[in-house]
Amino acid sequence: MKKSVAIVFGGQSSEHEVSLQSARNVINAIDRNNYDITLIGVDKQGHWLRFDEHDYLQNPTDPAHIKLSDSGRLLSLMPGASGPQFVEVQTGREVPRIDVVFPLIHGSFGEDGCLQGMLRLLDIAFVGPDVLGSAACMDKDVTKRLLRDAGISVAPFVVLHRGEAVDFVSISAQLGLPLFVKPACQGSSVGVSKVTDEAGYAAALKLAFDYDNKVLIEQGIVGREVECAVLGNHQPQVSVCGEVVANDDFYAYDTKYLNDGQARIAIPAQMPEDLSEAVREVALQAYRVLGCAGLSRVDFFVTEAREIIINEVNTIPGFTSISMYPKLWQASGLSYPELIDRLITLALERAEETRALKTEVVL
Structure with a gap:
């Protein structure tokens, strides 16, 4: 039987437009033989809207002007419901019960534990780390303190x-x-x-x-900008390393999402095998220290002296056409549709484990 997947995108953060690009790529790649999809866009005012697939974006191929369609239907949430978790406000139409959410809201209210906490209340499985891991990775101050305490180098x-x-x-x-x-x-x-x-x-x-x-x-750290993609729950795997060679002063927002020619991406990164393995091992350590699950992308500086310094950890990395996370897995032998399928499977597995935990004290 097909699973019902809600793809949630947009949001109130400064990365709204990036989220729309990510969502478009996931929607186009997800295997329709295995999944029915529901499209939920969150506008910049925080309204949750249901969209039809034929009309959910304006200017979809223009990263600078992409935006949500005006056709969205306002949704109301129903925590604790045994049936549908969402209903359309104007029509009263119930949204078919959702098995798993694929959150693609980057930044505030999507990547910081807020959305994850709401989904826990709705008892819906979701892709990516839980509340604590999401919040810890979003706050770079907290991230650095936890990593430093674990003996992992940060700037x-x-x-x-x-x-x-x-x-x-x-x-x-x-x-x-x-x-x-x-x-x-x-x-x-x-x-x-x-x-x-x-x-x-x-x-x-x-x-x-x-x-x-x-x-x-x-x-400021002088070093190569190297990234690894991590995938998994209890036994996470790490992709090959990739390197970003920016032509600007640093890997800025415009370079990442608007000016495709301003950065060169080398996958795999051209590094000695032992250094590459060391970077991948640190990525795995950081993933565990920060309580990540499902997926994360770990970004490093690697210096000429072979110091491995973590820059940041992203729990909802970009899924745009030029994003590193899916590219790293493609280079590691996992296609885009296979990656999406694996992420959904991991989300369902973790939700089942959580639901199996006792919630009452037996005397």
Whole structure:
């Protein structure tokens, strides 16, 4: 029997448009012989809308102008329901019960544990890490502290909360130049700046605080940008390593999603075999330390001295046509449709394990 999969995309974060691109690729690749799909788009105001597949996006092939269609039908959620978990508000029509959600909302309210917590309340299986793993990986400050405590190398950093300040002379003396200033809880390089002077530092802090109430100031690391894709629950597997060679100062949002020619991706990364294996092992360690499940992409800096330094861990990595996560698995022998099938299977397995746990004390 076919499983019912809801693909949830859009959202209220700065990565809304990236999410729409990811969703389009997953929708086009999912095996219709095994899955019936329900399309749920979340607009920038936070409304949950049901869409028909023939009309859910405007400008679907233009990353700069892609957006949700106007045809969405407002949904209401029904926590605790034994039947359908969603109903269309205007028509009263029930959405057929959903077996598993494939969340593709990058960033806030989708990748940070909020959506995962809601799905737990609805008792719906979902692709990707649970609440804690999602939240821990979304907050770069928390990520770095957990990894550092586990003995995994991260770039030296300082955290500022809104209202706090540290002057440029002090911070540059502590961390050196260049610095990178970034919001603690954003992805896709949104709000990230490379800083080499005092004027740039002030502008970078202002930009980062536009996106978050907590900001990271990181030491600039000179090294290769290497990424690994991890897949699995209790026995996760790691893909081959890939390398991003950006023609810009760093791998910025425009480079990732708008200017296809601004970065070169090498898969597999051209590294000695022992170094590649060491990177993959650190990816696996980080995945476990941070409580990940289902999938994550682990991003590294690898220096000339063969230091392996984790930059960040993404629990809902991009699934666009140029995204690293699916490309890494394709290079590792897993096709795009096979990857989607594996992710859904992992989500269902984890949900069954969770449901089997006792919720009552037997005296």
